[in-house]
Amino acid sequence: MTSDQNSPADSDPYLWLEDVTGDAALDWVRAHNAVTEAQLATGERFEQMQSDVREVLDTDARIPYVRRRGEYLYNFWRDGTNIRGLWRRTTLEQYQSDNPEWDVLVDLDALAEAEGENWVWKGTQLLRPHRDRALISLSRGGADAAVVREFDMETRQFLSPDGPDAGFYLPEAKTDIDWIDIDTVYLGTDTGPGSLTDSGYPRLAQRWKRGTPLSSAETLYEGESTDVAISASHDPTPGFERDFVTRSVDFYNSRRFQLTLDDELVLIDTPEDAGISIHHEWLLIRTKSPWTVEDTEYATGTLLAARYEDYLAGARELTVLFEPDDHSSLDHYSWTRDHLILVVLTDVRTTLRILTPADNTWDERPFEGLPELTTIEILDTDPDSGNEYFLNASGYTSPATLLHGVIGESEPTVVKSAPAFFDATDIVTQQFFATSADGTQVPYFVVGTEDSTPGPTLLYGYGGFEVSLTPSYSGSIGRAWLTRGGTYVVANIRGGGEYGPGWHTQVLKSGRHKVHEDFAAVARDLVDRGITTPELLAAQGGSNGGLLMGIMLTKYPELFGAIVCQVPLLDMRRFHLLLAGASWMAEYGDPDNADEWSFISQYSPYQNIDADGSYPPILIATSTRDDRVHPAHARKMAARLEELGKPVLYFENIEGGHGGAADNAQLAYKTALTYEFLWQKFS
Structure with a gap:
């Protein structure tokens, strides 16, 4: 076996592919795209899948x-x-x-x-409470970096950036911005050397007045270059107007301050790894590690409430709103004006609760009237407007249903229903548990027919950043995979949040191997149950899941017949030097630290390609405009595999950002390429 685990960066023969828009690099991309498209983007099956997916994405239904x-x-x-x-x-x-x-x-x-301009929508912020102005973010080609422009809601025009009444305007950058009032914003953006962190996000929190040059913006807080980001925000809720500054020390640890009228910073003294939110008089704290307060220890994943002003003054009277157990965790929550809605996962199945603060207590009751056997998420509440909510319910074979209601006034009512995009009559969803290397029971969902014959199976995984994978409907998967005889599997491996923060934190840095072991355990369990065979099993993942796919290729190639690796991290020796990579060292570790490189080097896919190894075919796909995960990860991995004669196809969309596509046409095309690759391997 030969590999490049310990090779220095300057010995990397493919460093030139890190030049994102360099002529040589883009010539390489176009040449490889041509090969991939010639093999995959042809024939009746590809055309039909592309059409089917495009219809799902474009339909007015x-x-x-x-x-x-x-x-x-x-x-x-x-x-x-x-x-x-x-x-x-x-x-x-x-x-x-x-x-x-x-x-x-x-x-x-x-x-x-x-x-x-090749504008892609990136979002908007309305000025509260009148909502007569908006700050609109527009990206060129889908990158995270965006142009911010002020929009007048009455005239339906963008305000000119020039003149005494100039609109707020910021050139392309990874900007953080928030309204204070109609003439003032909080701001963090690229203003030149020293204004950004090593991760490429704002290092300065500033206050900027309308009609003044950006260079005159007042700096309120300066972070360190090693921080992930600094931000400032304003809460305009009548009677609870407050201003805050957040220093994100790393991806999971933050120091939060209230900014006083005198621009003094008052620390909100909560654990740096905890999640907090402030609503009216309440401070909510969600622990991500055990926390002891006045001789009481609160478990990881506990949600606590305190009166904000009292807490800021030093009181530590905490009320437990949610406490996890071996099967249940808090997925997310949202305030209405007077109530708190909790979404709880129990073995990756959702239930909802309503909590209402009362005199010295909190009343709790189940959320009645919701559909069963579906995943339910809170889509929207607007505490400014009252106790209204919008909920979305769906499952792998259950099309989405949108419910609306007002707590205390009306029960949840279906207001919109999506159509079924594929015939799920004979398709069932089952949940199984695989046993990982350390004995942990890892849940996974299997969606397909109950045919006893092993068949083509696609196993999807992510395993990072506390992202939970819950059942949801996909017309694209249904049409391109399920109804053509494929089985779809989702692995709820560690690294996600399916069982609370502890399901994630145990795999950070040196514990990363547990993610890979969990996914491999699910792959083996699928074979043991007779659902598929290694030759008919494919794996798919993107971003952090793309890293997982690279590891499956280099560490567990015998388990799979094909792999789809999308917008991936793969060169873990240099990930922290590329675009936003430095912000993820809290997840993976620091490659420049010898102790941490010792475990990263054991799995980094680019450094662990075995020249003598036998690998399943892999499709690697990324986007030139991805300014979050550098496209060089995908480029260099493909080049090295190709050099060694391994079966690899490569596709890079010139637009699309981290999502890989800038519009529905590009997404349908990219999706059809993926499934055509799989069906060619399994037909």
């Missing part, structure tokens, strides 16, 4: 998900006509009708054409 902001419900919508999309709004009364009338605020296709 999809649910137009909304967010209430004041009197209106806002939606961003793409379809076959509006390729880049429409930002629009309507009223609840209209929304509840079969054919709502939408008030279009921004037509992004028209804007892109008029300005000669």
Whole structure:
């Protein structure tokens, strides 16, 4: 066996592929795209899958998900006509009708054409409480870096960045911005040397006044270059107006401060790894490690409440709102004006609870009237507007249903339902548990027919950053895979949040091997149960899941017949030097630290390619415009595999950002390439 585990960066023959838009690198990309497209983007099956997926993405029958902001419900919508999309709004009364009338605020296709820009929508912030202005973020090609422009909601125009009444405007950067009032914002952006952290995010929290040059913005807080990011925010809730500064020391540890009227910083003294939120008079703290307060220890994953002003003054009277057990964890929560909604996972199945603060206590009751055997998530609440909520319910074979209600006034009512995009009559969902190397029981879902004959199976995994994979409906998977005879599997491996923060924290840094062992255990269990065979088993993952795919290729090649590796991290010797990579050292470790490189080097895919190894075919896909995970990870891995004669195909979308596609057409094309690759291997 020969590998490159300990080779220094300057011996890397493919460093030139790190030049994202260099002529030589892009020539390499185009040449490899041509080979991949010649093999995959052809034939009746590919064309049909591309058409099927595009129909799912473009259909008007999809649910137009909304967010209430004041009197209106806002939606961003793409379809076959509006390729880049429409930002629009309507009223609840209209929304509840079969054919709502939408008030279009921004037509992004028209804007892109008029300005000669490849705009991709990145989001908006409305000025509270009147919501007569918006800060709109637009990306060129889908990158994380975006241009920020002020928009007048009454005139439907972007404000000019010039003149005494100039609109707020910021050039392309990974900007953090928040309204204070109509003439003032909090800001963190790229203003030149020293303004960004090593991770490429803002290092300075500033206050910027309308009509003044950006260079005159007042600095309120300076972080260290080694921090992930610094940010400032304003809460305009009447009677609870407050300002905050957050120093994200690393990806999981933050120091939070309240900014006083005199610009003094008062530390909110909670554990740095805890998640906190402040609503009206309440401070909520979700622990991510055990926390002892006045002789009481609170377990990892506990949700606690305290009166904010009392806590800031030193009181430590804490109320337990949720306490996890071996099977249950808190997935997420959201405030309405007067109530707190909790979403709890019990063996990766959701239940909801409603908590209401009362005199010296909290009343708790189950959330009644919700559909069973579906995953339910809170889509939106607007505490400014009252106790209204929007919930989304779906499952692997159950199309999405949108529910609406008002706590204390009305039960949840279905307001929109998505159509079924594939025939699921003979398709069932089952949950099994695999035993990992250390004895841990790892749950996974199997979606397919109950055919006893082993068949083509696609195993999906992520395993990082406390991201939970819960059952949800996908018309694309249904049409391109399930109805063609494939079985789809989702592994709830450690690294996710399915069993709370501890399911994640135990795999950080030196514990990373548990992620890989869990996924391999699921792969073996699928074979042991007769669901598939190694020759008919494929694995798929993206981003951190793409790293997992690289590890499966180099460490567990005998378990798989094909691998799909998307927007991946793969060169873990240099990940911290590329784009946002430095921000993830809390997850993986520091390759420049010899002790930490000792365990990273054991799995880093790029350094562990075995020249003599036998590997399953792999499709590696990424995006040139991904400014989060550098495309060189994918490029260099493909080049090295190709050099050694391993079966590899490579595709790089020139647009698309970290999502890999900038519009529905690109997404349908990329999806069809993936499934055509798999069906060619398994047919």
